[in-house]
Amino acid sequence: MVLKVLISDPLSEDGIYPLRQAEHIEVTVDTGLTPEELAEKIEAFDALLVRSQTQVTREIIEKAKNLKIVGRAGVGVDNIDLDAATEHGIIVVNAPDGNTNSAAEHTMAMIMSLARNIPQAYHALKNKKWDRKKYVGVELKNKTLGVVGLGRIGAEVAARAKGQRMNVVAYDPFLTEEKAEKMGIGYGTLEEVLAQADFITIHTPLLKETKHLINKEAFEKMKDGVQIVNCARGGIIDEDALYDAIVNKKVAGAGLDVFEQEPVTDHKLLELPEVIATPHLGASTVEAQESVAIDVSHDVVNFLSGGLAKNPVNLPSVAKEVMNKIEPYFYLAEKLGVFVSNLTQGVMEEVNIYYSGELTDFEVGPLTRNALKGLLKRHLGDHVNDVNAAFLADRKGIEVHEHKSSSAKGFTNLLTVEVKTNVGTRKVAGTLLNGLGARIVLVDTYSVDVLPEGHMVFIRHKDQPGAIGRVGTLLAREEINIATMQVGRSNAGGDAIMMLTIDKHLERRALDQLSQLSDIYGVTPIDL
Numbered sequence: 416m417v418l419k420v421l422i423s424d425p426l427s428e429d430g431i432y433p434l435r436q437a438e439h440i441e442v443t444v445d446t447g448l449t450p451e452e453l454a455e456k457i458e459a460f461d462a463l464l465v466r467s468q469t470q471v472t473r474e475i476i477e478k479a480k481n482l483k484i485v486g487r488a489g490v491g492v493d494n495i496d497l498d499a500a501t502e503h504g505i506i507v508v509n510a511p512d513g514n515t516n517s518a519a520e521h522t523m524a525m526i527m528s529l530a531r532n533i534p535q536a537y538h539a540l541k542n543k544k545w546d547r548k549k550y551v552g553v554e555l556k557n558k559t560l561g562v563v564g565l566g567r568i569g570a571e572v573a574a575r576a577k578g579q580r581m582n583v584v585a586y587d588p589f590l591t592e593e594k595a596e597k598m599g600i601g602y603g604t605l606e607e608v609l610a611q612a613d614f615i616t617i618h619t620p621l622l623k624e625t626k627h628l629i630n631k632e633a634f635e636k637m638k639d640g641v642q643i644v645n646c647a648r649g650g651i652i653d654e655d656a657l658y659d660a661i662v663n664k665k666v667a668g669a670g671l672d673v674f675e676q677e678p679v680t681d682h683k684l685l686e687l688p689e690v691i692a693t694p695h696l697g698a699s700t701v702e703a704q705e706s707v708a709i710d711v712s713h714d715v716v717n718f719l720s721g722g723l724a725k726n727p728v729n730l731p732s733v734a735k736e737v738m739n740k741i742e743p744y745f746y747l748a749e750k751l752g753v754f755v756s757n758l759t760q761g762v763m764e765e766v767n768i769y770y771s772g773e774l775t776d777f778e779v780g781p782l783t784r785n786a787l788k789g790l791l792k793r794h795l796g797d798h799v800n801d802v803n804a805a806f807l808a809d810r811k812g813i814e815v816h817e818h819k820s821s822s823a824k825g826f827t828n829l830l831t832v833e834v835k836t837n838v839g840t841r842k843v844a845g846t847l848l849n850g851l852g853a854r855i856v857l858v859d860t861y862s863v864d865v866l867p868e869g870h871m872v873f874i875r876h877k878d879q880p881g882a883i884g885r886v887g888t889l890l891a892r893e894e895i896n897i898a899t900m901q902v903g904r905s906n907a908g909g910d911a912i913m914m915l916t917i918d919k920h921l922e923r924r925a926l927d928q929l930s931q932l933s934d935i936y937g938v939t940p941i942d943l
């Protein structure tokens with residue numbers, strides 16, 4: 416089957432080579448689509464690749480019936496409705512490392528241009544004005560740079576600013592004094608950083624919490640004559656407040672690469688001589704564009720080929736070494752989920768997943784998601800996947816708990832999925848046998864040893880002579896071949912179970928007849 420990828424923003428042609436090369440992938444490049452055109456087109460595509468321009472809104476996602484993955488060739492994903500993507504089981508990946516250097520260099524270019532009035536002086540000279548007095552600047556040496564957001568780009572800017580002999584002071588919710596010391600920079604609260612800095616540079620993502628982080632009150636805390644740079648996202652600085660702060664001479668200069676609304680050419684800030692600006696060029700270098708396009712193309716190819724994405728945004732990413740170890744359990748976790756969902760009746764209220772033995776060493780989130788996927792698929796259908804399983808469980812009001820225990824009842828690893836409904840609790844446990852693969856080893860309180868695959872019938876009955884024979888005879892009459900059979904009982908003459916694997920799905924007629932046999936309490940067909 417050929418999978419279709421739409422590239423709707425300009426990406427480096429060299430960078431998308433992994434996509435062009437993949438045999439089962441067909442690439443369509445169509446940039447500059449209107450939202451309406453994209454909404455009309457998107458249904459045909461399995462993957463969408465964007466930069467910051469395409470707005471991947473809920474409306475687009477709802478129209479994207481075949482979409483499996485959105486790749487963002489860059490860092491910021493504020494143009495993608497992540498909640499909508501997660502709800503629809505669409506994975507979003509980005510390329511977080513490829514443009515760090517370029518964005519940091521662009522920021523330094525802004526800081527230096529501001530300090531020395533280069534854009535203004537250039538503009539004047541081009542207009543035949545030789546004015547040396549008007550464009551006297553300031554040195555960076557010994558000035559304080561305040562970095563707000565010390566992530567990948569912020570840290571690179573800090574390192575470069577130190578090279579300019581600047582004092583650097585940063586604020587980031589994850590920055591500790593110890594870490595700052597190691598980097599040779601100062602650290603403080605946002606207020607402290609704003610108050611100390613001669614130059615301020617912003618490097619946070621645009622989030623609900625960072626929207627208008629730099630507002631009227633923040634400007635009031637700054638030094639008079641401060642200069643400010645935003646190469647992160649429009650909207651982190653309140654543009655009206657910045658305008659007022661410049662007009663009132665609080666802020667001496669601003670270097671803006673990003674705006675609340677993009678693209679923009681008519682803007683009151685662009686009218687001010689103190690403002691220098693670029694049209695969102697932070698990541699626009701040959702190197703960064705090639706790098707982000709390669710990274711995101713690899714992730715899309717891998718994901719569409721059934722592999723794992725390296726940089727998922729709406730799924731926690733798991734280190735490769737850990738992933739190699741837990742991947743064999745994915746199958747088991749999903750099958751246990753499917754199995755127990757068939758056993759349960761009533762409304763699911765709580766799911767407990769117990770990880771025992773060597774599983775306790777792992778980051779088990781991906782296994783939980785696979786178990787939930789298996790569990791929810793029965794009622795919610797095949798659109799349940801790793802991306803939306805936890806979200807869907809939450810939306811259905813199901814509490815999910817993970818437990819770890821060192822005792823694995825004699826197995827080296829044991830995974831137990833227990834489901835509580837309003838009518839009762841059912842559980843099933845499985846293990847991965849070294850070299851032999853997955854096995855179901857416990858159903859409720861009964862020990863079994865069954866491969867989790869194919870068609871099964873789980874029968875609860877009274878432990879009485881003839882019960883097994885009656886089941887065998889009936890299935891033979893219905894021409895249903897029994898491949899394996901396991902029996903278990905609580906005590907002689909008490910409750911017992913049969914677990915059969917059969918060669919085909921148990922049809923309704925045979926199910927009804929089995930249920931009516933004497934001493935049979937319940938018959939559950941399970942297709943794994």
Ligand SMILES: NC(=O)C1=CN([C@@H]2O[C@H](COP(=O)(O)OP(=O)(O)OC[C@H]3O[C@@H](n4cnc5c(N)ncnc54)[C@H](O)[C@@H]3O)[C@@H](O)[C@H]2O)C=CC1
Nearest residue numbers: 490491518564565566567568587618619620646647697698
């Ligand atoms: N102009 C351009 O072309 C480019 C812009 N960007 C923008 O730069 C942003 C940062 O990129 P990276 O450094 O790669 O991301 P990152 O995730 O490595 O760093 C972001 C940092 O901001 C911090 N942060 C979050 N909330 C904060 C708050 N309220 N106050 C202070 N710090 C806060 C985080 O803890 C994190 O350390 C991206 O989200 C993107 O929007 C990125 C690349 C190019």
Ligand SMILES: O=C(O)C(=O)COP(=O)(O)O
Nearest residue numbers: 466467468489490491698
């Ligand atoms: O990576 C980012 O967050 C950027 O802002 C770069 O945006 P762009 O890909 O150049 O539209």
